[in-house]
Amino acid sequence: xxxxxxxxxxxxxxxxxxxxxxxxxxxxxxxxxxxxxxxxxxxxxxxxxxxxxxxxxxxxxxxxxxxxxxxxxxxxxxxxxxxxxxxxxxxxxxxxxxxxxxxxxxxxxxxxxxxxxxxxxxxxxxxxxxxxxxxxxxxxxxxxxxxxxxxxxxxxxxxxxxxxxxxxxxxxxxxxxxxxxxxxxxxxxxxxxxxxxxxxxxxxxxxxxxxxxxxxxxxxxxxxxxxxxxxxxxxxxxxxxxxxxxxxxxxxxxxxxxxxxxxxxxxxxxxxxxxxxxxxxxxxxxxxxxxxxxxxxxxxxxxxxxxxxxxxxxxxxxxxxxxxxxxxxxxxx
Amino acid sequence: xxxxxxxxxxxxxxxxxxxxxxxxxxxxxxxxxxxxxxxxxxxxxxxxxxxxxxxxxxxxxxxxxxxxxxxxxxxxxxxxxxxxxxxxxxxxxxxxxxxxxxxxxxxxxxxxxxxxxxxxxxxxxxxxxxxxxxxxxxxxxxxxxxxxxxxxxxxxxxxxxxxxxxxxxxxxxxxxxxxxxxxxxxxxxxxxxxxxxxxxxxxxxxxxxxxxxxxxxxxxxxxxxxxxxxxxxxxxxxxxxxxxxxxxxxxxxxxxxxxxxxxxxxxxxxxxxxxxxxxxxxxxxxxxxxxxxxxxxxxxxxxxxxxxxxxxxxxxxxxxxxxxxxxxxxxxx
Numbered sequence: 001x002x003x004x005x006x007x008x009x010x011x012x013x014x015x016x017x018x019x020x021x022x023x024x025x026x027x028x029x030x031x032x033x034x035x036x037x038x039x040x041x042x043x044x045x046x047x048x049x050x051x052x053x054x055x056x057x058x059x060x061x062x063x064x065x066x067x068x069x070x071x072x073x074x075x076x077x078x079x080x081x082x083x084x085x086x087x088x089x090x091x092x093x094x095x096x097x098x099x100x101x102x103x104x105x106x107x108x109x110x111x112x113x114x115x116x117x118x119x120x121x122x123x124x125x126x127x128x129x130x131x132x133x134x135x136x137x138x139x140x141x142x143x144x145x146x147x148x149x150x151x152x153x154x155x156x157x158x159x160x161x162x163x164x165x166x167x168x169x170x171x172x173x174x175x176x177x178x179x180x181x182x183x184x185x186x187x188x189x190x191x192x193x194x195x196x197x198x199x200x201x202x203x204x205x206x207x208x209x210x211x212x213x214x215x216x217x218x219x220x221x222x223x224x225x226x227x228x229x230x231x232x233x234x235x236x237x238x239x240x241x242x243x244x245x246x247x248x249x250x251x252x253x254x255x256x257x258x259x260x261x262x263x264x265x266x267x268x269x270x271x272x273x274x275x276x277x278x279x280x281x282x283x284x285x286x287x288x289x290x291x292x293x294x295x296x297x298x299x300x301x302x303x304x305x306x307x308x309x310x311x312x313x314x315x316x317x318x319x320x321x322x323x324x325x326x327x328x329x330x331x332x333x
Numbered sequence: 334x335x336x337x338x339x340x341x342x343x344x345x346x347x348x349x350x351x352x353x354x355x356x357x358x359x360x361x362x363x364x365x366x367x368x369x370x371x372x373x374x375x376x377x378x379x380x381x382x383x384x385x386x387x388x389x390x391x392x393x394x395x396x397x398x399x400x401x402x403x404x405x406x407x408x409x410x411x412x413x414x415x416x417x418x419x420x421x422x423x424x425x426x427x428x429x430x431x432x433x434x435x436x437x438x439x440x441x442x443x444x445x446x447x448x449x450x451x452x453x454x455x456x457x458x459x460x461x462x463x464x465x466x467x468x469x470x471x472x473x474x475x476x477x478x479x480x481x482x483x484x485x486x487x488x489x490x491x492x493x494x495x496x497x498x499x500x501x502x503x504x505x506x507x508x509x510x511x512x513x514x515x516x517x518x519x520x521x522x523x524x525x526x527x528x529x530x531x532x533x534x535x536x537x538x539x540x541x542x543x544x545x546x547x548x549x550x551x552x553x554x555x556x557x558x559x560x561x562x563x564x565x566x567x568x569x570x571x572x573x574x575x576x577x578x579x580x581x582x583x584x585x586x587x588x589x590x591x592x593x594x595x596x597x598x599x600x601x602x603x604x605x606x607x608x609x610x611x612x613x614x615x616x617x618x619x620x621x622x623x624x625x626x627x628x629x630x631x632x633x634x635x636x637x638x639x640x641x642x643x644x645x646x647x648x649x650x651x652x653x654x655x656x657x658x659x660x661x662x663x664x665x666x
Contacts, residue, residue, distance in 0.1 A: 023443075038439060062444070069416055073406065083402055083430045087437050092444040095428035097416045104420050106371060110356075111395070111425040115448070222615055252615055259617055282555055282585055284592055284617075 008041050062092040063119040063305065064112035069099040072220060072247055073277055074294045075123055078145055081298025082121065089306050091118075098125070105131055113138055119305045121145055122153075126189050143301050146294070147191050154315040156301040163290045163321050164198040165205070167244050167272050170288070170323060172206045175332030176242040176270060179203070180214035182228045182254065183246025192218075195246060195274075214240050217250070225253020229269070235261050241332055242270040248279040251287050255328075266330035276324055286326030293319050341374050395425040396452040396638065397445035402432040405553060405580055406610055407627045408456055411478055414631025415454065422639050424451075431458070438464055446471055452638045454478055455486075459522050476634050479627070480524050487648040489634040496623045496654050497531040498538070500577050500605050503621070503656060505539045508665030509575040509603060512536070513547035515561045515587065516579025525551075528579060528607075547573050550583070558586020562602070568594050574665055575603040581612040584620050588661075599663035609657055619659030626652050 009019040014037065022034045023041060065082060067075050079095065086093045094117065098108045109131065112120055119141040126149065135142050136152070144155040171179055181199045184192040196215065203213050216232045217224035225245060229235045235257070245251035251273035258265050265271055265285055273280055276291025297319050304317065342352040347370065355362050355370045398415060400408050412428065419426045427450065431441045442464065445453055452474040459482065468475050469485070477488040504512055514532045517525040529548065536546050549565045550557035558578060562568045568590070578584035584606035591598050598604055598618055606613055609624025630652050637650065 038436075069413060071409070076404070079430060080402060083432075087432075087434070087440065090440075092440070093429060094444070095430070096426060097412060097428070099416075099420075101420070103371075107420065107423075107425070111427070222611070256615060256617060278555070282589060284589060 008037065008044060011044065012037050012040050061090065062094050062115060062117045063121065063302070064115075064117040065093060065095045065121045065123055066098050066108065066112070066125055067095060067123045068125055069097045071124065072249070072275070073279075074146070074275055074292065077277075077294035078123055078298040081295035081300075082302045083298075084295075085299045085302035085306065089302075091302075091306065102128075109134070113140065119143060121301060122149070124191070126191055141305055143305065145297055145301055146292070148194075148316060149190060152314055154304075154317075156297050156304065156317045156319060158292045158297070158321045159318045160194055161198045161202070162318075163274055163292075164195065164244070165202040166290050166321070166323050167274070168199070168202040168206055171242045171244075171270065171272065171329065172208070174242075174270070174329055177208060178212050178214070178240040178242075179208075180216060180228070180240040180243045181246065182216045182243050183224055183250035184218060184220050185215045185246065186218040192246070199244065217246075220247035220250055222249045222253040222256075225250035226257045227253075229254060229257045230261075235263065238269060240269075242329065243272065245271065245273040248273045248275045248277050248287070248289065251289075251328075252279060252283055255283055255285070255287070266328050270329040272329060276322070280324070280326070283328075285328050287328045288326045289324050291322045291324050293321065341370065341377060344377065345370050345373050394423065395427050395448060395450045396454065396635070397448075397450040398426065398428045398454045398456055399431050399441065399445070399458055400428060400456045401458055402430045404457065405582070405608070406612075407479070407608060407625065410610075410627035411456055411631040414628035414633075415635045416631075417628075418632045418635035418639065422635075424635075424639065435461070442467070446473065452476060454634060455482070457524075459524055474638055476638065478630055478634055479625070481527075481649060482523065485647055487637075487650075489630050489637065489650045489652060491625045491630070491654045492651045493527055494531045494535070495651075496607055496625075497528065497577070498535040499623050499654070499656050500607070501532070501535040501539055504575045504577075504603065504605065504662065505541070507575075507603070507662055510541060511545050511547070511573040511575075512541075513549060513561070513573040513576045514579065515549045515576050516557055516583035517551060517553045518548045518579065519551040525579070532577065550579075553580035553583055555582045555586040555589075558583035559590045560586075562587060562590045563594075568596065571602060575662065576605065578604060578606040581606045581608045581610050581620070581622065584622075584661075585612060585616055588616055588618070588620070599661050603662040605662060609655070613657070613659070616661075618661050620661045621659045622657050624655045624657050626654065 005016050005019055009016045012019060018029065019037055022029050022037045065079065083093055094112065096108045096111055098105055117140060122144045124146045142153050144153050146157050148155045148157060185196050187193045200210060200213060216228040243254060245254060251271050254271050255265050258269055271287060273287050273289045276289035280287035280289045300317060300319060338349050338352055342349045345352060351362065352370055355367045356374060398412065416426055427445065429441045429444055431438055450473060455477045457479045475486050477486050479490050481488045481490060518529050520526045533543060533546060549561040562571065576587060578587060584604050587604050588598050591602055604620060606620050606622045609622035613620035613622045633650060633652060
């Protein structure tokens with residue numbers, strides 16, 4: 001016989017409602033009582049059958065996070081923020097990974113949706129239109145993290161234009177006029193084409209033209225950074241004096257390519273990155289970067305959902321970013 | 334009215350059993366039929382109610398993974414392996430994070446156990462005894478990944494002694510006799526004390542004594558590596574000539590501390606690491622490392638469960654590791 005909530009309540013000499021509140025971390029209760037109830041529940045081998053509870057209430061207190069299988073390290077920071085906000089509110093966080101395979105995508109979203117999650121967080125995920133429509137048809141809150149997907153889905157993110165513009169402004173003030181955007185600069189995805197557009201727009205606002213702008217690469221990898229100056233351009237005659245790397249790892253690839261060719265950063269090339277994770281701090285030289293607050297993005301997104309602040313209207317929340325100056329940019333006379 | 338499996342089956346002119354097989358990726362079916370059924374199900378807005386299905390079958394086809402909130406990057410590699418094996422078998426992967434808070438731990442394991450997962454994978458997670466007992470009481474397969482927890486729980490892992498011994502052997506053959514273990518060397522957790530013991534044992538087997546062995550640090554962090562030679566020992570008079578770092582990031586901390594003090598790696602200090610992730614490749618100099626195959630650990634563990642190869646008997650499966658030689662070790666004359 002399975003142990004029921006009622007059994008635990010009787011043993012604890014409390015109402016079923018009180019025990020339920022405690023075991024799901026909802027509402028108010030004294031920590032002493034809670035401790036006693038949790039211990040009792042454990043000793044008696046009680047586990048609330050969540051499938052039954054989900055079924056009865058039609059929605060569960062779970063939220064889902066969908067993370068690309070190949071993701072940059074900042075994913076962990078975002079999840080940390082989501083986790084903290086989830087734990088303190090008694091919600092449950094179910095994380096699933098996803099790749100580009102359409103069949104797998106159906107499978108993964110099924111995993112979450114069939115468990116009646118109250119919200120789905122897309123972590124830096126550019127999903128196809130058919131999947132978007134499917135999500136819209138479900139009665140589930142969808143929030144995109146670190147990127148704006150379209151004009152319907154709410155998002156918590158850094159301001160992409162501000163980030164790009166801060167770096168362009170910083171570099172031009174140091175005398176740089178020929179600047180390369182290196183990393184994921186392809187036009188086929190939403191996220192990368194927005195960055196490319198922002199870069200061009202910011203260059204224009206700084207009285208520079210498209211002839212001052214250079215592009216290389218189709219992904220955020222170390223290898224793309226390395227190859228940009230060893231295969232893409234002639235390292236002995238670079239047409240640009242500064243780089244904005246679309247991710248930290250791209251910047252490290254650039255530093256290593258120059259180091260391996262006995263060149264000096266920043267004397268021979270100035271390097272900046274977008275993201276500002278630990279890597280930029282442990283790089284030699286340290287990398288100047290526009291730093292995103294990923295943990296805060298996760299925390300704010302979760303609280304937004306918990307406080308029921310997401311409705312049918314699209315909501316975009318920008319989390320401030322910070323320019324961190326280190327040793328990777330030279331001043332051009 | 335919710336769309337049922339029967340509705341989809343009727344529209345597709347197939348049996349309910351066939352449609353069920355297709356939508357849960359079980360058994361055999363033609364890919365053409367499957368495509369048509371998935372499209373129909375999507376158009377009709379059908380989602381199998383997994384909570385109801387879980388309840389009916391008492392177990393779901395989901396497996397849970399528990400990941401420490403503060404984890405090293407190899408966690409993603411392990412999950413990649415689990416994911417690949419899961420997707421090709423039609424299982425579902427539910428990932429949860431966990432921290433050291435006892436209340437949160439109860440909450441997180443509840444999240445998984447109440448969803449009737451068939452297995453729980455602990456990813457490099459040293460859980461307290463009370464939680465271990467609770468898991469043992471549930472009818473759920475528990476597999477520890479990358480570490481052996483005790484003499485009951487099955488594990489898929491690298492062979493810790495082999496890894497340590499390979500590095501000690503490599504360093505002694507290069508003429509090093511005084512060697513430091515730096516990183517997580519504390520005696521209070523299972524994983525770190527095993528490494529410490531293995532280090533001492535391997536030193537003995539190489540005719541070295543405890544006086545040749547040095548220890549520093551209580552975690553796998555960059556800072557611990559950096560401080561070991563700036564605060565722990567006098568960088569101008571190190572009592573050891575080589576280091577085994579318990580994680581890649583610790584090794585990077587050491588390299589930077591020496592670089593910042595105008596010292597040379599490996600001339601002034603030889604550095605090796607355990608793990609062998611990307612970081613060791615992009616470090617300058619490249620770091621010699623004993624490389625674990627984390628993706629394979631995840632893949633093997635998942636297949637072990639799927640093929641029903643885990644029973645009450647503890648099973649330990651060792652996944653081979655590989656010594657990767659780079660430029661961070663000098664030969665002592």
